[in-house]
Amino acid sequence: TIKACIFDLDGVIVDTAVYHYKAWKRLANSLGFDFTEHQNEQLKGVSRVRSLQLILGWGGVTKTEAEQEQLATQKNIWYMEMVNQMKPEEILPGAKEFLTTCRKVGLKTALGSASKNSMTILEKIGITDMFDAVIDGNKVSKAKPDPEVFLAGAQALGVLPEECVVFEDAIAGVEAAVAGDMKVVGIGSPDVLTGANLVIKGLDEMTLDKLYKL
Numbered sequence: 145t146i147k148a149c150i151f152d153l154d155g156v157i158v159d160t161a162v163y164h165y166k167a168w169k170r171l172a173n174s175l176g177f178d179f180t181e182h183q184n185e186q187l188k189g190v191s192r193v194r195s196l197q198l199i200l201g202w203g204g205v206t207k208t209e210a211e212q213e214q215l216a217t218q219k220n221i222w223y224m225e226m227v228n229q230m231k232p233e234e235i236l237p238g239a240k241e242f243l244t245t246c247r248k249v250g251l252k253t254a255l256g257s258a259s260k261n262s263m264t265i266l267e268k269i270g271i272t273d274m275f276d277a278v279i280d281g282n283k284v285s286k287a288k289p290d291p292e293v294f295l296a297g298a299q300a301l302g303v304l305p306e307e308c309v310v311f312e313d314a315i316a317g318v319e320a321a322v323a324g325d326m327k328v329v330g331i332g333s334p335d336v337l338t339g340a341n342l343v344i345k346g347l348d349e350m351t352l353d354k355l356y357k358l
């Protein structure tokens with residue numbers, strides 16, 4: 145039986161995936177190269193440091209660890225400039241409604257995100273109190289596709305992994321959920337999120353009926 149829903153943040157609850165992409169693109173461009181939207185798919189769900197390493201690799205650029213730290217900080221400054229402009233209306237269609245539905249029928253809810261900025265974003269859009277637990281990039285050491293973030297979520301909620309459904313827009317996130325023995329609903333394209341049990345375009349397409357049929 146399904147007892148809990150665990151939600152990724154970027155690209156599932158809010159469209160910050162676009163802000164991440166813009167900020168990384170700006171950083172790459174400042175270093176004299178660019179990367180494609182297809183390459184960007186590989187960054188989704190991936191930690192800040194690991195994302196930078198992937199991008200530097202694509203550009204064939206080598207940086208020292210100190211330089212990498214500086215570049216990651218710069219990216220986060222540009223990213224937070226966009227986040228700080230966010231309004232509650234920027235919550236993705238259906239997200240708040242589905243969270244409310246889950247809570248009404250007694251399903252537990254958790255956030256499971258790699259982002260160290262999760263709490264700031266939840267506060268910006270005013271939905272902090274809709275989660276029974278928040279597991280973010282400050283609380284885990286192993287990044288998706290490692291299941292740590294979702295397993296920690298299940299534990300915090302007091303449920304078993306197989307009683308959880310994860311909502312994810314990232315390939316690495318879908319893999320993490322599968323590795324954690326959880327059901328997973330992909331948010332995006334079925335061609336990209338091949339490992340998911342079900343793929344929908346957004347939470348506005350999600351229903352309890354679909355959830356219980358997983």
Ligand code: G6P
Pocket residue numbers: 154161164187188189190191192195220257258259260261262281314
């Ligand atoms: C999420 C996003 C990634 C991002 C990561 C870390 O998983 O999908 O694009 O790199 O969080 O986010 P942060 O806000 O800590 O840089």
Ligand code: MG
Pocket residue numbers: 152153154155156161188189312313314317
């Ligand atoms: Mg995401």
